[in-house]
Amino acid sequence: MQPAGPEPHPHSRPRPAHWLATAAALAAVLAGAALAGPGDATATAPAAATAAPDAHAARYPVDCGSAGPDVVRQAPADLDGDGRPETVVVVRCPSGAGTRPSGVYVLAPPAAERGAPRVVATLVDPREKMGVTGLEAAGGTVSATLLGYSAASVPRCCPDMRRVVKWHWRDGKFVLTAQPVAGSV
Template identity: 45%
Template sequence: MQQSAVPELAHTHTRPIHWVATATAVSAVVALSSLVQPGSATAAQPAPGTQVRSAPAAVAPPSTTGVAFPLQCGPVKAVVVKKTTGDLDGDGRPETVAVVHCNAPMGTPPDGVYVLTQGTDGGKARVVATLVDPKDRITVTDFALHARAVSATLLGYSSADVPSCCPDVKTPAKWQWNGSAFLRSTPAGAHSI
């Protein structure tokens, strides 16, 4: 075997001090990288005469706060118990669908389901449709919005003689905008209890 003409170098054998030095160097790089931030991004300017379209701004859904729901509650206030938002009519602006009832101290007050929209000027939200009228003595469960359709399970009564505690009719329902009104449908296979 031939011997190397170069004497052994100290750095060819790893020792604990080498690991400490490496760890210190890596720590210093990480610490400095958190202090140094990149400059602001710049984009190339479009060629003269080219129209630039910006992405549409996200539109906030209508708020239920301060909305006068068409609900007669007497001395108690109306309370929003469920709500969901989505673009129901395909115009690019979200609507809010709210389940509302009177905040009665006891019993189960009937629900109303209302669609809210906001004017194009960003004004106050307003009720544009009633999907369930509280006069019908309905309780709304399984409330959701999927694929631009509102769905719910409606618990009601077969007659005025049925006590309010014990609804005896269960009906699934779905509402979808047809361009001029919300049409209600009952999914196939629906039955009463």
């Protein structure tokens, strides 16, 4: 009795030798392409987002003795619109009692790859003897609440003056705008 339909050809059935030959040919093609490289074609990977400067790695113009200043608050933002974030930082010297004056600084990325972030602006100098709360940074604006003392007799724990301020990046520098003092309107 003869099988129904045409007889299959012996070479039409895949055998393990066929699969090994195909795999070897494919491996040779891939290896050749890898060794040849991309030739003259160039491709660039998308630029990674730049990280904001590390507030703890910077050196501040504050003399706290051997203790070094404490980073109290920080707010990263692209303040000058160059596409790279800066970090606004509130620092003060550690104290056992009372509240030490704060400084507010703007940090830019380091000039060298392994350098420390640079202080590029001082918004509040600790010699002004102010405390700082409510720090925020967005776009080209830095906002904070400054706390101060009306007289030397006011205890350093308890500031009795408060003012909301904003610094705006304008013409290559920060311009201070003070909000009205509460109750003065």
